[in-house]
Amino acid sequence: MKKKICFIGLDNYPVINPKYGSYYFGGESVQQTLLAKAFAGLGFEASMICMDYGQADKEVFDGVIVYKVFKETAGLPVLRFFWPRITSVWAALKRADADIYYQSCAGIWTGIVACFCKVHNKKMIFRLAHDTDCIPGEQLIRFWRDRKIYEYGLRNTHWVAAQSRHQQALLKKNYNINSTIINMIVEIPRLNPERSQDIDVLWVNNFRTFKRPEKVLELAKLCPELSITMIGGAVPGNEEMFMKLKGQSENIANLTFEGPVSYHKVNDYFLRSKLFINTSDSEGFPNSFLQAFARKIPVITFFDPDGVIEAKQMGKRCSDLNNMAETIKSLILNDSERERIGTNGYKYVNECYGPQKIIQNYSRMMSNA
Template sequence: MKVCFVGLENLPVLAPEYNHHGIGGEEVQQTLLARALVARGYQVSVVVGDYGQSDAAAWHGITTYKTYRADAGIPVLRFVYPRWTATWAALMRADADVYYTSSAGTRVGLVAMFCRRHGRGLVHRLAHDTDADPEKLLIRYTRDKKLYEYGLRRADSVLCQHAGQQRALLENYGLTSVVADMLVDPPDRQLDRDQRDVEILWVSNLRDFKRPELAIELARRMPSRHIHMVGGPQPGYSELYSKIESAAKQLPNLTFHGRVPYHDVGDLYDRAKIFVNTSHTEGFPNSFLQSWRRGVPVVSFFDPDGLIKREGLGASPQSIDEMAYVADHLIADETEWRKASERCRNYMDRMHGDHVVLKPYVAAIEEAVRRRKKSRASSKPVWQ
């Protein structure tokens, strides 16, 4: 079976020579899933952006089809050319049985139209809690919101990250979905507590809803603890990045790394004692899984479906003062930290092994193929 992932920012995760470019959590998830499917005999491709690589270049058995440069085209007109046209052409070259999209955006609608026109299957996965709520979508234009909804409603299978998204999707769109847990790269090493020299770690893209200013405030309230902060500039958020970078320089107990390539950031997770998250909304952060796999407790304002509290994987404080207190306590109390660390590892072994995590993805892919085979005989025009 041929499966094509549509992730224009995936190449920096897939190919180390391009990892100086910025990435997000969903690029990591798509790439990990693509590699896992290759290992199980699927023929896998990815539609990616033009980073200067050759078309149809392959890494780890995954063929990539390039579309357009991020800065290509004339504003307004580039929505059609080269963005729409180049993406459509890459989908054609991939010639897959099933196409896989994730995150809310225009690509979902574009790929849905392609699949409907050519009788191919479509699997879509939510990547953020706001993806399930039309009033909170992280999409700027009404046109793009409509394209996203068009694609979402025409996906053959819809996956989500946790039960809260599943309930919201049913309530807001009337669509059923299946919860699919996330994959995680295994660490190359497991350091003992005494070998870990990063007391507190914060890793995220610098965007408003990530609330990086609270990481700065946390450092101010914990002068005896050292915080390492990782995050690169994002399009439209250059002012926020400059503000955070400037504030970090004023704090002797905060090391601001800026952007760290995906293939290098694992070293900081290995060395961390505590991971903190300051977002007020998320999907399911990859950073949680990377932390727990290494036995790093997570202290986060955002707790997906109450998982952190229920499983004892860290703490979910309600204020910055409480976050500072909990983080300090976990670092200082070796016995408590080791208990929490062991719970993190046990949870990951139980819930996030590939043999468990892959089941809903494989089922969704197979369901998409079955549905398309049934519908080909009675296919309708793309606009219906």
């Protein structure tokens, strides 16, 4: 009998169905979708729980069954916390009837899924997304109530997957919970050596405070000779930031502000780019890093998860914006150095982030429980 695994990712639908790619989604939606497809391809019965975008229930994409739950706007304020949100997700968890439930990102669903698994004698994997998932009171969670529900789930999950040694140490220090470091999964394309790279610098991220998108506009002013493309949409609650920066970008001639682009289309921009930048002050391990590495693009960033970028010579870590500008200008003028760094990243993701390798790591983690 096939082993069953269910992924709880309410924002995943725009990733698994390209027709809905203009809707908001985050990096964890990409990870969950790639993992679900990989598990399905290796013989698991994979399913996924997503919000209602108007789609049919129980659609199947690449072997993954998609159960829909509530609409984002459904229900009355306060009351909708319970109905239809928790009630519809609980019902979908039951319909999926999985052996293992997989949830990522700190939030109430960590606690709800853990409670469901305890009641129905199921197993749960929780994957850390951001370093703050491991720090009491600093989680990217708005309400005290929701933080407590999250912490209940964190303490009652069966396996925790971490992105880095730093996350692993934080989780142990702050919650006394053990975790297993498991790399993220990435699609690795075949590359055309003759591809045209007409974008000097690419930034891809969602608009939220810790991503510091305003730094891209400042960088464009420091590098007027370079073409910079900025891609990303507003995280709910950050619409004002998005509109403000969009308006400011119109006065910067060398900056192209694309706004939100679907996961399936954004990879074309990576292929066209010479360098990829990240302006966040901290994160876990961004999907965008892997997308860049898989396309032989050096990553220029202010933070370096576990020091791997510098250790493997896959990019450059910068101290401040002026340092980033000088680093970019230097690499743009040095084709051979960009090629060397890009090749290092490509080798690294092939060795450590391919689908079969990652599924093996998850299977090993679960067998050691």
